[in-house]
Amino acid sequence: MLDRRKFYINGEWVDPSAPNEFEVIDPSTEEPCAVIALGGQADTDAAVAAARAAFEGWMFTPREERVALVRKLLDIYEARAEEMAQAISMEMGAPIDFSRSQQVTAGSWHIRNFLKAYEGFEHERPLGPHAPEDRILYEPIGVVGMITPWNWPMNQVTLKVIPAMLVGATCVLKPSEIAPLSAHLFAEMMDEAGFPKGVFNMVHGDGPGVGTQLSVHPDVEMISFTGSTRAGALISKNAADTFKRVSLELGGKGANIIFADADEKAVKRGTLHCFSNSGQSCNAPTRMLVERSRYDEAVEIARETAEKMAVGSAHEPGRHIGPVVSQAQFDKIQRLIEKGIEEGARLVAGGPGRPEHLNRGYFVRPTVFADVDNSMTIAQEEIFGPVLSIIPFETEEEAIRIANDTIYGLTNYVQSQDGARRNRVARRLRSGMVEMNGKPRGAGSPFGGYKASGNGREGGIWGIEEFCEVKAVSGWDPNAP
Incomplete structure (x- = not known):
């Protein structure tokens, strides 16, 4: 030691x-x-x-x-x-x-x-x-x-x-x-x-x-x-x-707004980003807002992505995710997953407990909830684990309202092929950073947030x-x- x-x-x-x-x-x-x-x-x-x-x-x-x-x-x-x-x-x-x-x-x-x-x-x-x-x-x-x-x-x-x-x-x-x-x-x-x-x-x-x-x-x-x-x-x-x-x-509770004209990789990209570092990033896109016409498709892609995500020891090579950092974090995440089920969100992947092949270590199953209402606990509290909440929306106005309906304001994400829409939405999102179409911010870009972020x-x-x-x-x- x-x-x-x-x-x-x-x-x-x-x-x-x-x-x-x-x-x-x-x-x-x-x-x-x-x-x-x-x-x-x-x-x-x-x-x-x-x-x-x-x-x-x-x-x-x-x-x-x-x-x-x-x-x-x-x-x-x-x-x-x-x-x-x-x-x-x-x-x-x-x-x-x-x-x-x-x-x-x-x-x-x-x-x-x-x-x-x-x-x-x-x-x-x-x-x-x-x-x-x-x-x-x-x-x-x-x-x-x-x-x-x-x-x-x-x-x-x-x-x-x-x-x-x-x-x-x-x-x-x-x-x-x-x-x-x-x-x-x-x-x-x-x-x-x-x-x-x-x-x-x-x-x-x-x-x-x-x-x-x-x-x-x-x-x-x-x-x-x-x-x-x-x-x-x-x-x-x-x-x-x-x-x-x-x-x-x-902290943060980033919204990832996926419009109907988003590129075909947008949902998978957003899901993987949410799970990266075992979900332990303050700028993770943990709320996926999907336009209604692509909602069912998005839920299925997120489910498949989560179920294919490997979980394993940090000491093993590979592209898997590792454990969360501590017993306290593990317990908190488990409580919030249970809360999501209790409040009526639809569990489509993952869920409580460790992955089946692991009986020791602070490992969390990559988890996806669908049919989430933004007032639910899992949509409002920072979980800091590999847990994604998917929320449908009908209009651009509704998407912006949902995205801004949080105490946090760190990073939001926008996926659309319409440049005018992207710019318009970015101006209205109340967050210190907005990343669009999977393009990362450049070197020297300021990192920081609004509100409780x-x-x-x-x-x-x-x-x-x-x-x-x-x-x-x-x-x-x-x-x-």
């Missing part, structure tokens, strides 16, 4: 201030695979103090040096990609081939994209020709507490750490205690790259402990959090007394500006350095 009980504080691997061990469970086997320590107030204080002490020096480090260190980190990350793939697969259950091709590469993708976006980023900008002695300065915000989830570990760590490092902020990372091994490895990479002491710090812990301590800490200027909407609300309340900025990437944007220039304060200066000498 791996021993990962040390924290990374002020450029050193240090023991926790007090023993508080926590076992990391391999969701494919339900067996412990590692042990970490959960930090306490003294550990959080030490990490914040280190970040505070390092801030001014890092802020005024020439940008070329910061960029060079991030480039070195990218080289190390890519050289140790297999270690990262194994860690993610073990801790949160991503099948090893999926971990290699999607989970690990999400991190390197973001590092490269931030390096590209930062090339054109100006920290000092003129206000305009009407005010030649005014300057707008984009300065690093200070010490950032970063709280990341277990479902896409390196995707979220790199979306926070890399832009903060580039602009000159310092950070304290608290990864999920359920899946901490990848973040521990990332801290090793940061150390190997040679970032100055205190610029990056990592303390393992849980939400009520280190998470809350960072949220209320007077020396933390910003909290960047990705996770559940419930936890995001608590963090916002905890942070209010110290007036820190809070950037939230929260959060208030921040990650990725590209928006993700860089997220970690900056804006200072307005008059009387600037344009001829001085």
Whole structure:
């Protein structure tokens, strides 16, 4: 069993201030695979103090040096990609081939994209020709507490750490205690790259402990959090007394609107997308809205797709889906599947319990419900498992109404061959992102949502500006350095 009980504080691997061990469970086997320590107030204080002490020096480090260190980190990350793939697969259950091709590469993708976006980023900008002695300065915000989830570990760590490092902020990372091994490895990479002491710090812990301590800490200027909407609300309340900025990437309940003229692969594509990563993605298209004339056909395609979806151990190669991350997640998903049956949705594939060939591990049957009413629990709550709800609609107006009838507003999807309709619907959907006809958003596109899906944007220039304060200066000498 791996021993990962040390924290990374002020450029050193240090023991926790007090023993508080926590076992990391391999969701494919339900067996412990590692042990970490959960930090306490003294550990959080030490990490914040280190970040505070390092801030001014890092802020005024020439940008070329910061960029060079991030480039070195990218080289190390890519050289140790297999270690990262194994860690993610073990801790949160991503099948090893999926971990290699999607989970690990999400991190390197973001590092490269931030390096590209930062090339054109100006920290000092003129206000305009009407005010030649005014300057707008984009300065690093200070010490950032970063709280990341277990479902896409390196995707979220790199979306926070890399832009903060580039602009000159310092950070304290608290990864999920359920899946901490990848973040521990990332801290090793940061150390190997040679970032100055205190610029990056990592303390393992849980939400009520280190998470809350960072949220209320007077020396933390910003909290960047990705996770559940419930936890995001608590963090916002905890942070209010110290007036820190809070950037939230929260849950979703994405609608996938399939019009009658959608391409023939739209339903299968949407079903596979819903089940990807065992349904553990906040932007998953979990509500499939289908125009009535293609509804029966869509239900049958979704059923066939679900029944052909293989489920198996994360340690086995292949294109199957793995387990969900924990017993708590498994139990929640089972309750919601039962709730769907109880409330009258028509179960057409999957259902309660594990797949027949698996009697151990947190494995969920790929599940499809038809004849779902949008008021049902399974249409309103984020299930975070491989569960698809199919809802019929008659008109474009009705589809938009159903799609927007949710507390969430992260990602919606539109499938139609009519370009004018796609554009018209995209304008009316109340979500931070809209993806159409299976085309993914491009590099540097901002990720974030409306309503209960959060208030921040990650990725590209928006993700860089997220970690900056804006200072307005008059009387600037344009001829001085």
